[in-house]
Amino acid sequence: MRNPDAVIVGGGVIGCATAYFLAAERGMRSVIVERDAVASGASGGSAGELGAVGRHRFSAAFTRFLLEGIRLHMETAEALTAEAGMDYLLSDIPILRPALTEEEAEELQEQMGWQRELGVEVEWLDADAARAVGSWLAPDALGAAYTMEKQLEGATFAVALAQACERRGVEIRTAEANGVLREGGRACGVTLADGGSVTAGAVLVANGPWSQQAGEWLGMEVPVIPLRGQIVHLAPPPGVPMPTHSIFHRTGYVLPKAGGDLLAGTTEERAGFAPYPTPEAQLGIMEAVARFAPQVLDAPIQSQTACLRPYSLDEMPILGAVPGTDGLHLATGHGYKGITLSLITGKRMAQLIAEGTTHESIAEFSPARFAPGR
Numbered sequence: 001m002r003n004p005d006a007v008i009v010g011g012g013v014i015g016c017a018t019a020y021f022l023a024a025e026r027g028m029r030s031v032i033v034e035r036d037a038v039a040s041g042a043s044g045g046s047a048g049e050l051g052a053v054g055r056h057r058f059s060a061a062f063t064r065f066l067l068e069g070i071r072l073h074m075e076t077a078e079a080l081t082a083e084a085g086m087d088y089l090l091s092d093i094p095i096l097r098p099a100l101t102e103e104e105a106e107e108l109q110e111q112m113g114w115q116r117e118l119g120v121e122v123e124w125l126d127a128d129a130a131r132a133v134g135s136w137l138a139p140d141a142l143g144a145a146y147t148m149e150k151q152l153e154g155a156t157f158a159v160a161l162a163q164a165c166e167r168r169g170v171e172i173r174t175a176e177a178n179g180v181l182r183e184g185g186r187a188c189g190v191t192l193a194d195g196g197s198v199t200a201g202a203v204l205v206a207n208g209p210w211s212q213q214a215g216e217w218l219g220m221e222v223p224v225i226p227l228r229g230q231i232v233h234l235a236p237p238p239g240v241p242m243p244t245h246s247i248f249h250r251t252g253y254v255l256p257k258a259g260g261d262l263l264a265g266t267t268e269e270r271a272g273f274a275p276y277p278t279p280e281a282q283l284g285i286m287e288a289v290a291r292f293a294p295q296v297l298d299a300p301i302q303s304q305t306a307c308l309r310p311y312s313l314d315e316m317p318i319l320g321a322v323p324g325t326d327g328l329h330l331a332t333g334h335g336y337k338g339i340t341l342s343l344i345t346g347k348r349m350a351q352l353i354a355e356g357t358t359h360e361s362i363a364e365f366s367p368a369r370f371a372p373g374r
């Protein structure tokens, strides 16, 4: 391969989506440097829900970006599935966000106000209407906010993206990056832990929570921490059909996947770089979920997974050019929403790398906010 146009550190959904759009829309060739395996991080262990609504109140810019991200998933799915030769089961899922107390009902209805203003379609269901939709919902739920959202199979999606990249000529190299090569104030590649290097026209660092450690190579602080999330994988109780809806409460969620898995989640743990499941988390998740979906107590546990969200300390992704070095870019900090935002991030980062222009939808997420005076 002649010198590639870009080298991308990280083979999660963010790195792969950028390589995909560089190839598909810009005709540019890239090398992804991944030290483990594609989808080995949070990209392979997510719940795969595509949502703009959360228990966290995101900024207006972030919510608009999420909605844009969901639209792009819908526009891209057919072509991506065909190119990858893998169906990652993008499908509709009704979601109930129940109130178990009057206080929660007020909070949810207040949230619905600003969510609607930002273009989220959300409706309040009273107790009877909520139970008519949600057969697994606790009988004492007072009502629920209702949305129709999208979901996909997270790990399959991540692998499909990588597969589509390879079919378009992207090289995925197993190696660990440990620095950025510079020449005349411009990034021209990365150095590797095995002593080698990859030279390229531009560099993108998209290595999830480990971007914190890449701050040294970038010459700026990257305030991203690993926020561990665990998921308990269940089967429906014997003789009970899979629920046809998901329930998200402030304490947890239960999510039936189109592929047959039933997920109960999750945790938000500041436990360092330790992507390991724990018995305490399993207990905590099952207790929380049982409060709003008591049927989970009869659901046999199949397995448990843990992985690390790249959590940005101001809860916004960090996307754009790194101040001070031409051709150096960063895409990280997607937190709870990296699957939802993967394709739109890839498309916008590909534009930035190809044209040098920042699309307005990512302007607020610039790394420059953490590099004052540069």
Ligand SMILES: Cc1cc2nc3c(=O)[nH]c(=O)nc-3n(C[C@H](O)[C@H](O)[C@H](O)COP(=O)(O)OP(=O)(O)OC[C@H]3O[C@@H](n4cnc5c(N)ncnc54)[C@H](O)[C@@H]3O)c2cc1C
Binding pocket: 009, 010, 011, 012, 013, 014, 015, 033, 034, 035, 036, 037, 038, 039, 040, 041, 042, 043, 044, 045, 046, 047, 048, 049, 050, 051, 175, 176, 177, 178, 206, 207, 208, 209, 210, 227, 228, 229, 230, 231, 265, 266, 306, 307, 308, 309, 310, 331, 332, 333, 334, 335, 336, 337, 338, 339, 340, 341
């Ligand atoms: C339990 C859980 C559930 C989730 N559910 C959802 C959901 O329903 N919807 C949603 O939108 N989001 C969800 N997320 C969030 C989403 O999974 C993440 O935001 C997203 O996967 C982050 O992708 P990434 O590519 O930035 O990072 P990662 O997937 O972490 O990929 C980074 C990659 O970089 C590699 N790497 C690191 N350092 C180096 C180096 N020096 N050299 C080479 N390679 C390196 C790693 O091996 C890794 O493969 C969930 C997360 C968790 C933990």
